[in-house]
Amino acid sequence: MLKFILYSRSYCHLCEDMEVALRALLGDLPYQLEIADVDADPALTEQYDELVPVLTAYSVKGDWQQLCHYHLDTHAVSAFVQEFK
Template identity: 55%
Template sequence: MVHFTLYTRSYCHLCDDMLEALQALSGEFPFTVEMMDVDADEALTAQFDELVPVLFGKKGNADSVQLCNYFLDDTRVRDFLQAV
């Protein structure tokens, strides 16, 4: 199963756009999405502050992979979802 983590903040229209674009793929691929508010954690703010939204993908026990930030990279996300 594929799990995505989307690092966001509440007043970010790009974050809303990325989530919407990602959810549009849910009809083709099974996955879960967890939203993390970077402003709720100082370490996350320090790591992702100016990069949000940031999307990470994880398959099974593999390490998470940063796939894109600011805008959904449709090609990269699809390639990630289709890779064995």
């Protein structure tokens, strides 16, 4: 199953846009999407503060990789999804 974490914050319209675009792109594919509020954790704020939204995915190699930030990179997400087919 595809696993994603979207690092986000509550007042971020880019974050909402990325979530909507990701869900539309993935369609009926089985996936898990966790939304992590960077403002709820000082370590996440330090790491992602000015980059949100940031989309990461759990790769076939068994680690988390960053796919994009600010806007959904449909090519990067599509290439990532192809690794699982």
